[in-house]
Amino acid sequence: MAKGKQGISILDSLYAWVPGVVGDYKYEADITIKPGSKIRLANLTYEPPRNGPTLWEIGIPDRSAAEFYVPDPYPSLMNKLYKNNHSNKFRQYGLWARYEELYPNHDLIYTIGVNNYREDWFYAHVTRNIGKETYVGTTWQIRFQLNNLISQGNYTLQLALASATSSELQVRFNNRSVVRPHFSTGLIGGDNAIARHGIHGLYWFFSVKVPSSLLHEGSNTIYLTQSRGGAPFRGVMYDYIRLEGP
Template sequence: MFSITHGTIYSTKLIVPSFPGSQTQLGNLIDAPVREGPTVWDIGFPDRTAIDSYVPDVNPMYVNKLFLNSPEKFRQYGLCDRDTDIHPESDQVFTIGVNDPKKDWFFAHVDRRGQGQYLPSTWKINFNLNSVTSGSYKLRLAIASATHSDLTVYVNYMEVEHLVFQVTNLGTDNTVCRHGIHGLYRLFNIDVSSLLLIKGDNSIFLTQTKAGDALCGILYDYIRLEAPVTPNHHITND
């Protein structure tokens, strides 16, 4: 079996048949992730799944004993719907340097359950900047899976002037309903003008704007904010 680990030199030799009776040995492979500037902050680990996020315990009403002691905890029925149970008053807020993705970053961005209907939900990422570098910051938004979702991204204010990204009807993976942790990988590279940021406390809003569907949702693989490149900065794939 051959698996990819982000940014790693592989010691495993990959053997790929080129035609009947022969083999081609590719040797060590290097995955060089896209990068333009130094990391300001990141959430998760880039392995094309949401497995390193918070996967809740199953509702006792729906326990499948087969997966009680399994590393595939996400296979339990109805886990995505538990987001509303965990955040009953408001949507998820994650603060860089304070919260831990494995404990505080819910593995699926789904609609909020409320009064017999499913409503749009907005996740907020709080972070602090000691200074703001003039230029264009880069938000890397790696998605492990998406199902019929509408996603908008705002910086600091949920107003048109602060809208930096928008996509509609994203994905047909059906990961939520099949109790998976990954589907078709997607990477969005979003430009964020330094004019939208301030020295001190900042926020990024991820809004799943499609309502009324319990089975739509986005599973984030990895999120990284990069600062603009400066003349004296040497880029490394850290």
């Protein structure tokens, strides 16, 4: 911010996003706003991130996890205000704990072409209580087929998060036990959307390069590990996931 003779001038930037499209638009130059000024910009075109054809996708790029599976609330904790309001079903208390009931023996496994994200993709990637209030990270799997692996070039995993709270999302391809993940977000997030009965918080977008050497012709598995434990509300909400070919 700079103060001139006629008052205060503000140096600003222009950002935008479009429902149904991943990523953020940022105008290439800073804009100086002065008192009484009128600024007219030319037609602006946003080219969303894409490196190749869509092989499969999960969710809707709308910066919300509302399209995923939101479980029924505990009867004893039900807020009657939202009892018959499906669009606000996520506002019920304690829904995150339903994850352990749905997946008591293993974490979520989602198979492309078989499962439906509206019914089979839990709305929040949360920790697991292994007893005595000890919470550990969890690993979800996405299984898919590649009938014609292109050995030259890179595939791309477009990964959009609707929320994150004290989390680290690690991505591994076809090898769950490799110590160093093929991609990690690092420690991110602090919006507490899960604890606050929300369905989105601060948006995060990552475009992950996937060398073809990490993939197989035939069956493949992507492992999504939220590695940070220690508390029930550490987790992420996915917005949209897309795998692109070279």
